[in-house]
Amino acid sequence: xxxxxxxxxxxxxxxxxxxxxxxxxxxxxxxxxxxxxxxxxxxxxxxxxxxxxxxxxxxxxxxxxxxxxxxxxxxxxxxxxxxxxxxxxxxxxxxxxxxxxxxxxxxxxxxxxxxxxxxxxxxxxxxxxxxxxxxxxxxxxxxxxxxxxxxxxxxxxxxxxxxxxxxxxxxxxxxxxxxxxxxxxxxxxxxxxxxxxxxxxxxxxxxxxxxxxxxxxxxxxxxxxxxxxxxxxxxxxxxxxxxxxxxxxxxxxxxxxxxxxxxxxxxxxxxxxxxxxxxxxxxxxxxxxxxxxxxxxxxxxxxxxxxxxxxxxxxxxxxxxxxxxxxxxxxxxxxxxxxxxxxxxxxxxxxxxxxxxxxxxxxxxxxxxxxxxxxxxxxxxxxxxxxxxxxxxxxxxxxxx
Amino acid sequence: xxxxxxxxxxxxxxxxxxxxxxxxxxxxxxxxxxxxxxxxxxxxxxxxxxxxxxxxxxxxxxxxxxxxxxxxxxxxxxxxxxxxxxxxxxxxxxxxxxxxxxxxxxxxxxxxxxxxxxxxxxxxxxxxxxxxxxxxxxxxxxxxxxxxxxxxxxxxxxxxxxxxxxxxxxxxxxxxxxxxxxxxxxxxxxxxxxxxxxxxxxxxxxxxxxxxxxxxxxxxxxxxxxxxxxxxxxxxxxxxxxxxxxxxxxxxxxxxxxxxxxxxxxxxxxxxxxxxxxxxxxxxxxxxxxxxxxxxxxxxxxxxxxxxxxxxxxxxxxxxxxxxxxxxxxxxxxxxxxxxxxxxxxxxxxxxxxxxxxxxxxxxxxxxxxxxxxxxxxxxxxxxxxxxxxxxxxxxxxxxxxxxxxxxxxxxxxxxxxxxxxxxxxxxxxxxxxxxxxxxxxxxxxxxxxxxxxxxxxxxxxxxxxxxxxxxxxxxxxxxxxxxxxxxxxx
Numbered sequence: 001x002x003x004x005x006x007x008x009x010x011x012x013x014x015x016x017x018x019x020x021x022x023x024x025x026x027x028x029x030x031x032x033x034x035x036x037x038x039x040x041x042x043x044x045x046x047x048x049x050x051x052x053x054x055x056x057x058x059x060x061x062x063x064x065x066x067x068x069x070x071x072x073x074x075x076x077x078x079x080x081x082x083x084x085x086x087x088x089x090x091x092x093x094x095x096x097x098x099x100x101x102x103x104x105x106x107x108x109x110x111x112x113x114x115x116x117x118x119x120x121x122x123x124x125x126x127x128x129x130x131x132x133x134x135x136x137x138x139x140x141x142x143x144x145x146x147x148x149x150x151x152x153x154x155x156x157x158x159x160x161x162x163x164x165x166x167x168x169x170x171x172x173x174x175x176x177x178x179x180x181x182x183x184x185x186x187x188x189x190x191x192x193x194x195x196x197x198x199x200x201x202x203x204x205x206x207x208x209x210x211x212x213x214x215x216x217x218x219x220x221x222x223x224x225x226x227x228x229x230x231x232x233x234x235x236x237x238x239x240x241x242x243x244x245x246x247x248x249x250x251x252x253x254x255x256x257x258x259x260x261x262x263x264x265x266x267x268x269x270x271x272x273x274x275x276x277x278x279x280x281x282x283x284x285x286x287x288x289x290x291x292x293x294x295x296x297x298x299x300x301x302x303x304x305x306x307x308x309x310x311x312x313x314x315x316x317x318x319x320x321x322x323x324x325x326x327x328x329x330x331x332x333x334x335x336x337x338x339x340x341x342x343x344x345x346x347x348x349x350x351x352x353x354x355x356x357x358x359x360x361x362x363x364x365x366x367x368x369x370x371x372x373x374x375x376x377x378x379x380x381x382x383x384x385x386x387x388x389x390x391x392x393x394x395x396x397x398x399x400x401x
Numbered sequence: 402x403x404x405x406x407x408x409x410x411x412x413x414x415x416x417x418x419x420x421x422x423x424x425x426x427x428x429x430x431x432x433x434x435x436x437x438x439x440x441x442x443x444x445x446x447x448x449x450x451x452x453x454x455x456x457x458x459x460x461x462x463x464x465x466x467x468x469x470x471x472x473x474x475x476x477x478x479x480x481x482x483x484x485x486x487x488x489x490x491x492x493x494x495x496x497x498x499x500x501x502x503x504x505x506x507x508x509x510x511x512x513x514x515x516x517x518x519x520x521x522x523x524x525x526x527x528x529x530x531x532x533x534x535x536x537x538x539x540x541x542x543x544x545x546x547x548x549x550x551x552x553x554x555x556x557x558x559x560x561x562x563x564x565x566x567x568x569x570x571x572x573x574x575x576x577x578x579x580x581x582x583x584x585x586x587x588x589x590x591x592x593x594x595x596x597x598x599x600x601x602x603x604x605x606x607x608x609x610x611x612x613x614x615x616x617x618x619x620x621x622x623x624x625x626x627x628x629x630x631x632x633x634x635x636x637x638x639x640x641x642x643x644x645x646x647x648x649x650x651x652x653x654x655x656x657x658x659x660x661x662x663x664x665x666x667x668x669x670x671x672x673x674x675x676x677x678x679x680x681x682x683x684x685x686x687x688x689x690x691x692x693x694x695x696x697x698x699x700x701x702x703x704x705x706x707x708x709x710x711x712x713x714x715x716x717x718x719x720x721x722x723x724x725x726x727x728x729x730x731x732x733x734x735x736x737x738x739x740x741x742x743x744x745x746x747x748x749x750x751x752x753x754x755x756x757x758x759x760x761x762x763x764x765x766x767x768x769x770x771x772x773x774x775x776x777x778x779x780x781x782x783x784x785x786x787x788x789x790x791x792x793x794x795x796x797x798x799x800x801x802x803x804x805x806x807x808x809x810x811x812x813x814x815x816x817x818x819x820x821x822x823x824x825x826x827x828x829x830x831x832x833x834x835x836x837x838x839x840x841x842x843x844x845x846x847x848x849x850x851x852x853x854x855x856x857x858x859x860x861x862x863x864x865x866x867x868x869x870x871x872x873x874x875x876x877x878x879x880x881x882x883x884x885x886x887x888x889x890x891x892x
Contacts, residue, residue, distance in 0.1 A: 067607065067641040070683070072633035075674045115667045289737055290541070292779055294744040298504050305502070329876055330736060339732035344704065352715040352737050359719045375712060379662065388630060388661030394697045397581045398556050401696045401728055
């Protein structure tokens with residue numbers, strides 16, 4: 001870069017910046033010279049340098065005797081983008097049989113920046129129900145042992161006893177490597193669960209791209225109009241065919257990608273050829289607390305911020321497979337007595353994995369443990385509520401525990 | 402040219418928003434290499450990325466560069482001031498944050514955790530609790546997770562009792578202290594007991610701020626300001642205290658119970674945005690959260706209080722708390738909290754991969770098992786610790802395959818996610834060639850992760866080795882080896 005000397009301009013600063021530079025009257029701010037170069041301007045703050053810690057300014061001559069009010073402006077930002085609203089489930093009037101339908105998305109601010117705006121819809125907590133008995137850690141199993149053989153009863157149990165807003169029915173048994181349940185049989189299980197509960201339903205596959213598609217084609221057909229969330233469409237599937245069957249029978253796609261923002265953009269972009277944006281939810285994969293949660297959190301936060309800044313292909317509600325928290329050994333393993341009981345450690349693991357996602361922008365939680373489900377729902381309710389209103393003073397200094 | 406943007410950049414908003422050239426222009430530009438870098442430009446890049454400090458440049462500390470030093474200090478200083486609590490062996494630094502979002506640079510100084518004691522605890526219980534806090538330790542990914550401070554509360558409100566308690570604690574631990582009382586005479590008794598130890602004073606309020614300011618100045622301690630749910634007043638109070646001459650402050654905007662969680666998150670979020678993104682120096686101080694308020698309700702089981710305290714703490718770690726004051730010492734509460742802290746304060750710029758190659762566990766011989774895993778750090782450390790967990794498995798060869806740092810771990814979550822990265826039969830075959838594993842063992846059987854089972858045919862074709870499909874989770878490795886290797890070996 002070239003050295004541009006002598007080309008000086010005096011710039012007007014906004015009040016905040018002025019205040020920062022003047023450092024509260026300790027140092028006089030008379031003017032600030034700016035040297036304008038070709039590519040960047042160089043601040044010449046000779047008059048405004050704050051002494052580094054080693055060279056602390058002399059103590060003030062007069063100590064203040066009272067606290068004078070200074071202005072405070074909440075730091076509210078304008079965003080160009082908004083998350084699309086996606087409706088899950090359909091009532092009789094809407095062409096389905098659900099007792100209620102649920103809308104997610106619609107946010108205009110980062111997650112729970114409620115000093116800017118309240119999210120228009122509360123995030124949803126869904127319980128995972130598997131269509132076959134699967135190996136589960138004890139702290140999880142103890143709450144569902146009696147219903148694990150029957151997905152319909154399991155789903156009902158989650159709604160009635162755990163307060164699940166929705167059910168995510170995981171059709172694990174369709175896996176060609178294991179039970180290889182046929183599409184027709186799988187569709188029957190979906191119908192049974194639809195009859196057992198009246199909350200909206202999401203339906204998951206087994207991860208095999210071909211088999212999932214075959215099953216989804218059948219499931220979407222038999223559940224026409226129910227506005228299921230089909231979990232999931234991945235880049236490894238025949239995206240066109242999957243999206244077409246979702247569209248034809250009026251459902252919603254959950255677009256699943258690895259932890260990669262571009263991959264997520266690309267998948268959504270491809271889905272746009274067939275599906276309206278209001279029928280797409282996204283999932284950028286969830287790792288457990290302790291096993292990569294930082295990647296999950298930061299990617300979700302980046303996706304949501306980019307969406308609000310106007311990144312069209314990322315403006316979708318986000319789903320998170322919080323049940324993955326249980327893959328962390330510290331969540332389920334029996335440990336030395338100092339770390340027990342795992343009956344609390346495990347659900348706390350799931351709760352923290354969920355709450356970290358909640359603060360990054362997750363709209364749809366796939367969870368399992370009743371205590372974790374209850375806590376997350378409770379936190380959501382508090383965050384969607386009125387706030388403290390009048391402050392109840394708690395002096396924890398003198399509190400006797 | 403957008404002046405606004407450039408000004409924001411100039412004042413050092415975050416990485417990428419200060420150009421190394423701005424920094425370079427203020428350096429001596431002699432390429433003397435005394436900082437350890439080849440050139441002043443290279444050193445400037447390190448400074449911008451917060452990988453070096455200006456004190457690393459010896460010439461800058463000389464008189465002739467005083468002006469440049471001051472300018473650089475101003476340009477590079479964190480918008481959230483770094484405050485040191487304590488002295489000696491285990492001082493704790495809080496704050497020193499540059500960014501609101503970790504992907505923009507990284508978070509520094511992981512949230513410090515203080516556990517409370519009171520001045521009414523019987524002697525034995527007090528020492529037991531202090532030792533418990535000091536002794537808390539969990540090894541996670543090769544790092545020790547620890548607690549950081551003791552918060553001493555005066556429930557007696559008796560200066561003598563408080564002073565004695567503080568003295569007793571300081572005699573028995575070198576953990577730094579937070580002294581908690583709104584009564585200046587009580588607090589002074591505590592400060593007198595440990596005049597040189599630089600505890601954090603909690604806290605100045607609208608009523609006691611002048612007395613607390615005097616104490617902070619006299620004993621050269623950092624001072625916390627408390628203004629529950631009143632960020633506006635917090636700002637006014639900060640101004641008054643700075644004018645008073647107290648420079649090391651920390652802000653406690655209140656951790657409100659129940660419905661107040663919403664306001665709590667708002668306050669923390671607004672404060673961090675105002676400091677990091679608007680560079681408001683009046684609010685550019687570390688933030689204190691007090692999950693201990695979960696214990697305020699009387700008619701609840703202790704487990705309920707612990708549960709609430711745990712989840713409130715987790716949300717405050719995610720939302721910018723630099724210091725937490727807590728009561729629970731249960732492992733089931735603190736383990737997920739300290740792991741969450743470790744996760745979020747991991748530098749996202751550091752590669753999450755370990756070096757590929759051959760790792761040798763114990764003293765394997767020519768009959769010992771050969772296994773492989775990927776070089777994603779999380780995966781590798783998990784597998785390594787499982788292998789080391791048992792004498793049966795701690796005698797083997799482990800090939801660490803270059804999977805481009807992509808985790809089989811997130812894949813381990815759900816099989817449908819296993820699909821990406823450099824983990825192919827070719828990469829396995831390549832690693833086997835390069836490590837000359839054939840020279841080390843007599844047998845020709847490779848144990849592969851259960852989650853990579855789909856590669857077994859290809860690996861056999863490419864290497865001529867027989868493949869044995871191992872467990873999906875590495876915690877099963879010892880059991881697997883016992884049954885399938887040492888039980889009915891290779892057959």
